[in-house]
Amino acid sequence: MTTTYDLIVIGAGAVGENVADYATRSGLKVALVEAELVGGECSYWACMPSKALLMSSTALDAAKAVGGAREAVTGELDVQAVLNRRDSFTSNWDDSSQADWVSSAGIDLIRGHAVITGVKEVTIDGTVYTATHAVAAVTGSAALLPDIPGLLDAKPWTSREATSVKVVPSSILIVGGGVVAAEMATAYQQLGAKVTLVARSGLLGGQEPFAGELVGESLGELGVDLRLGQSPTSVLRTEHGLVETTLDDGSVVVTDEILVATGRVPRTGDLGVENVGLTPGEWLEVDDTLLVHGTDWLYAVGDVNHRALLTHQGKYQARAAGEVIAARALGKPVQAEPWGAHVATADHAAVPQVTFTSPEVASIGLTADAAAKQGIDLKVVDYDLAALAGSSLKSDTYKGQARIVVDESRKVLVGATFVGPEVSDLLHAATVAVVAEVPIDRLWHAVPSYPTVSEIWLRLLDAYGRPE
Numbered sequence: 001m002t003t004t005y006d007l008i009v010i011g012a013g014a015v016g017e018n019v020a021d022y023a024t025r026s027g028l029k030v031a032l033v034e035a036e037l038v039g040g041e042c043s044y045w046a047c048m049p050s051k052a053l054l055m056s057s058t059a060l061d062a063a064k065a066v067g068g069a070r071e072a073v074t075g076e077l078d079v080q081a082v083l084n085r086r087d088s089f090t091s092n093w094d095d096s097s098q099a100d101w102v103s104s105a106g107i108d109l110i111r112g113h114a115v116i117t118g119v120k121e122v123t124i125d126g127t128v129y130t131a132t133h134a135v136a137a138v139t140g141s142a143a144l145l146p147d148i149p150g151l152l153d154a155k156p157w158t159s160r161e162a163t164s165v166k167v168v169p170s171s172i173l174i175v176g177g178g179v180v181a182a183e184m185a186t187a188y189q190q191l192g193a194k195v196t197l198v199a200r201s202g203l204l205g206g207q208e209p210f211a212g213e214l215v216g217e218s219l220g221e222l223g224v225d226l227r228l229g230q231s232p233t234s235v236l237r238t239e240h241g242l243v244e245t246t247l248d249d250g251s252v253v254v255t256d257e258i259l260v261a262t263g264r265v266p267r268t269g270d271l272g273v274e275n276v277g278l279t280p281g282e283w284l285e286v287d288d289t290l291l292v293h294g295t296d297w298l299y300a301v302g303d304v305n306h307r308a309l310l311t312h313q314g315k316y317q318a319r320a321a322g323e324v325i326a327a328r329a330l331g332k333p334v335q336a337e338p339w340g341a342h343v344a345t346a347d348h349a350a351v352p353q354v355t356f357t358s359p360e361v362a363s364i365g366l367t368a369d370a371a372a373k374q375g376i377d378l379k380v381v382d383y384d385l386a387a388l389a390g391s392s393l394k395s396d397t398y399k400g401q402a403r404i405v406v407d408e409s410r411k412v413l414v415g416a417t418f419v420g421p422e423v424s425d426l427l428h429a430a431t432v433a434v435v436a437e438v439p440i441d442r443l444w445h446a447v448p449s450y451p452t453v454s455e456i457w458l459r460l461l462d463a464y465g466r467p468e
């Protein structure tokens with residue numbers, strides 16, 4: 001049995017798979033270790049099942065928003081069919097096809113729990129493995145469970161239970177105001193549950209304020225009981241199996257289940273990082289080549305490094321990490337200058353993100369507030385997305401908003417946010433503009449087709465002002 005590899009990758013989520021693949025394609029012998037399911041959180045308990053729970057009602061809403069189609073919608077959402085479709089996306093939580101892919105890519109899959117037991121040494125269920133060049137920790141993150149009296153005894157749901165639900169509860173209290181909370185509130189309310197959402201501050205903090213406002217308005221219209229500016233003070237699972245949650249205004253909310261979506265913690269608690277001088281339970285801090293500070297052999301990629309907790313950004317880091325580990329191992333040149341092949345520069349200023357609520361929120365780069373805090377000489381341009389021929393054709397009741405943030409000293413976009421139905425498809429144009437630092441003057445020559453929602457670009461530029 002082989003126990004020596006050029007690279008040992010711990011964690012076969014979407015990101016770990018990519019680190020292993022890029023390193024293998026670059027000529028290294030790689031082992032990929034997984035304690036649960038190959039494919040990780042995104043495939044089985046996060047991106048895919050959560051979006052599958054949302055998409056059927058999104059499609060129904062889109063049809064109901066267009067006269068002619070609306071009249072043809074005579075039935076209700078088929079909840080069991082939605083759950084069955086979700087099951088097909090998770091392959092019924094069977095990872096054999098992903099495991100087959102790992103073997104076909106020439107990577108050795110080792111099933112088991114990995115512990116770092118020394119420099120370049122990993123022990124998996126009692127067997128010691130050695131990495132000649134590097135170890136990559138790609139162990140992801142788990143739901144944070146806040147310290148609320150009674151919460152743990154009440155057996156709260158996390159995103160795992162929420163995305164793998166078999167029977168939709170008749171009522172659910174969701175704690176949190178971020179992406180997972182807002183998406184699950186949308187999904188569960190549309191699947192027929194009575195949702196109460198409790199969030200300490202507004203919704204979607206960190207995004208442009210109008211994003212959380214529009215999503216909150218729509219959740220209210222859907223029937224979600226929004227309790228913003230409040231927190232749970234205690235939780236009790238009663239003898240009848242119900243959950244009684246007391247809020248800090250003294251009110252008590254009684255529901256079938258409670259879902260906690262208040263953030264993430266790194267999966268480094270049982271990874272053995274203390275054996276190499278790091279602190280268990282902390283995020284692994286890295287440089288732009290994804291190398292953990294203070295080491296020359298340990299890399300941390302994806303959620304576990306806390307740079308951007310998103311699958312696409314983790315996969316982007318994975319390409320840089322897989323290839324830089326190979327370059328260093330094989331004595332090849334390393335391209336570590338900003339925007340070079342071996343660094344994840346975009347993590348700092350160009351992270352695209354979509355929140356699949358109704359309306360969707362799609363954003364890239366800096367908000368106006370974040371840009372101001374960085375001392376950027378900025379100009380903010382807002383435009384009503386409903387005031388376009390393309391959006392009025394798409395929906396008879398279109399509501400939406402767009403904003404760009406321009407760095408006036410360089411005349412380039414540093415941020416953009418779109419809120420509205422299907423705006424996720426507008427995002428990549430903005431990402432290209434931010435990453436490529438396309439001058440505003442040149443953007444005028446990127447002509448959007450008529451009549452599409454992309455015409456928002458023309459309107460935003462008009463509102464910004466013609467070049468002198």
Ligand SMILES: Cc1cc2nc3c(=O)[nH]c(=O)nc-3n(C[C@H](O)[C@H](O)[C@H](O)COP(=O)(O)OP(=O)(O)OC[C@H]3O[C@@H](n4cnc5c(N)ncnc54)[C@H](O)[C@@H]3O)c2cc1C
Nearest residue numbers: 011013015035040041046047114139140302303309310311
């Ligand atoms: C509800 C929800 C919805 C989301 N939706 C989206 C979305 O739409 N788009 C998006 O981009 N992002 C989304 N995300 C974020 C996305 O899921 C994560 O960013 C992504 O899964 C991170 O991938 P990863 O490979 O770093 O970690 P993970 O997918 O968590 O994989 C880590 C793997 O490491 C394994 N592991 C951990 N420790 C060990 C060990 N010691 N030994 C062996 N194996 C180990 C784990 O079992 C796991 O399989 C969502 C997150 C949540 C919670």
